[in-house]
Amino acid sequence: MLNVIIGIVVIIIIIYLAVVVYQRTQLKQAKAMNLELTRLKNLSLTDQLQAVKQLTLTGDSLTKFQEAQKKYQDVQQTQFPDVAQSLTAAENDAKGVNFLQTRDDVDRVHAKLEAAATNLDQVQATLTNIQKMEQAHQQAVVDLETNYQKLRKTLLNDNSKYGPAIDALEGQLSSIEDTFADFSALTKKGDHQNAEVMLGDLKQATTTLEQKMESIPELYQLNHEQFVNQLQEIESAYAKSRAEGFCFADDDFSMTLKELHQAVQDNLENIKHLDLSFVREQDNEIEKRINGLYDRLETEMKARLFVDKQLDVIDRFIQHAWLQNKTLADELERLSHNYSLEHGEVENTDRLQEQISLINQKYQGDCQTIKDHQAIYSQIEADLKQFQQSLTNIEKKQRALNDSIADLSEEEQQAQQTLEDLNAELHAIHRRIENLNLPGISADYAEYFEMVSKEVQHLKATMNKAKISMDDVQKQLEQIKHDRDQLQEKTSDLIDQSLLAEQVIQYANRYAATNPAMAASIHKAQQQFERDYRYDDSLATIANALDQVEPGAFTRIEDNYYKNKAKTN
Incomplete structure (x- = not known):
């Protein structure tokens, strides 16, 4: 019996201690939330509201400010008192017989406190954003106006660098300045939300114009001067080379030069209309074709230097091969009286003679085209190199034949x-x-x-x-x-x-x-x-x-x- 009584007493003590610990925990949480409420109350946004209110706001910016102001008033006048009242009730419940309800009270207070804090954060963010946009737009008005004055001054002072594009560039600058005037008006009225949208468009348009103004001088110089000078240089070099007896395979120089002159003029028109991506594509094509003409001229000039140097060398090589073959044929004739030539020596010698004759025929033909001023020197160069190789092979075969018959005796x-x-x-x-x-x-x-x-x-x-x-x-x-x-x-x-x-x-x-x-x-x-x-x-x-x-x-x-x-x- 005594043990039962002791057990009941222990259980009662444990329950009492648990209730005490629970109450203290809930009171501690309530106290913490009370401190947080005090902190939020002390976080006054009145000065910031007053500062923003002094701004001249219209449109979406004014609407957002008014919404923030109303939300702030609601927090101060409604949410804070409600949280304070709920906290008092929670503390009383925790101390009284309704301590079991305290947990739900604390949770509800915590949710109301978080909502109030969130609303304050949103109000502060809205006010800060309006202030930043106002400052940014004011600075943008100054910066953009300075930049446009600089761009207009550049177009005025350096208009020769832009060639036919000057009118289009000035037109685009004027259009941007008109948009800038609208942006300035919105900024002055305080419609910062709509001004922000327009500012993005202004910056993009300004950047695009600056990029065009940076690119056009080089493109204009390339088409207006460099390409024209190169084409004139090629025309002069081509005329001179033709006068000196040069000929070109599939000679389309005149037609190509005419097409390139027209392409350059067309590209100047593209510059006028600011179609710069297409201008670059055409420039690459024009440059490629001009380089092709230069290469053809250079190829023929280098080929002539080679031909002038090697023409006599090949002539002497042909004569040497001819003499060697005649000597070989005479020796075979002499040996044929005493020996049976059974390895095609005579036939091979005759075949070499035919090859030498064919080389000489082609060589004389090349010499005649030079005399007639109809020479395509790159082709003659290729012929001479082939003659050199063929005559070298013939010489090796002659030597082998001579060695074979030299051993007969x-x-x-x-x-x-x-x-x-x-x-x-x-x-x-x-x-x-x-x-x-x-x-x-x-x-x-x-x-x-x-x-x-x-x-x-x-x-x-x-x-x-x-x-x-x-x-x-x-x-x-x-x-x-x-x-x-x-x-x-x-x-x-x-x-x-x-x-x-x-x-x-x-x-x-x-x-x-x-x-x-x-x-x-x-x-x-x-x-x-x-x-x-x-x-x-x-x-x-x-x-x-x-x-x-x-x-x-x-x-x-x-x-x-x-x-x-x-x-x-």
Whole structure:
């Protein structure tokens, strides 16, 4: 029971403390809002209202001022007293038994206080804006009037810089000044809202006029002086160049100059009407076409300098190529009596002669156009450069042809020496075979030796012809060298086999009396050697028989033979 009582007491204490804290919080908030109300009341706008009221206001500006004045009065006379009364009620509720309603009271007071503060801010902003516009417009009247006087003075004193545009510029300035007069009238009347709109238009129009006045002198000078002077300079240079014998491909100078003169006059008319963006577009086109004419004149003048310098050089090059080709043709004619020219040397030389003749024909044609004062020097320059390249290529081909035929005599001498060497080798091979004192030679070897001998004789006959084909000679030489190498190999095999067969048969005779099989093998080997001239078979027969009786004996005899042969060689 005691615990229950204690619990109830604790709860009551907690509730009491919560109520006390809540009341104090709400009273604290009410006190803060009271201070804010006092601050707003002290924020007096009466002086600013009086200052703006002294201004001469009309139109929208007057309407906005009146609305701000009424809103200020409403705040002072209605909103502030209402907030004060609501705050008093909220504080009383917080202290009394209606403390639970205090929160709603405080929220309502806070909303009314914010509304009053917002209205004051709006009033102050409206008054400040009217004052600023009034000051800005007064200053704008002074600044713009000074600026227009300056612009008019510039147009008056420097009217020559603006050419045909002067009337249009003065007209635009007058129109702007008329608008400025209206702006000044609105400013004096205090209609600052409408004056502000007009001020924006005035500034834009003034800026545009200033930009035109800044741009026109350069555009006018470009069309009135620079382009005209350039066109006159081109006309003079063109007439002089034609008098000096210059010609131009697709010569449209006269027509183009006429069109450009008209384009310049048209552009001056565009300047008169202040169509400056179009003027700039036309200026770019005119400048591009004028530069094109200058480039064409310069191209022909530079080309003439090149032609004057290179004309004689190419003439000498043509004559040199002609002489070189004639010398080459004469040499081919001489060589054709002794050699078959099988690589198109004559045809290639004739073809080079045709190319030289064609170059000379074109060159003479260019020279004639110069004499006739019909020369387009840029085209002649291109021709001369092409002649230079073509003649250089011809010279390289002439040199290659000359080098190829210059070796014919040397090739013949080398081939003759090789033929003599081959003939000597055949005699040496024949003597080596004879020195062996063999009973005979196999038909295969004899036929191969005879074939190589006939090849040598055929080459000799070819070399003795009145007109030699060095291609045929070289082909035969290659075949003979190959067959000669084969013959050397066959000869070396024949000598080794025959000498080894004799040595092995002689060594095997020591077993003939005691070994019937060896005696039979010796007999067979001797028949293959002396009757059939099959020295390789003879060596194989006796070597196999000896290995049966004395293994390793043949290998020993063979090794000694090749060692002695190496020492001898």
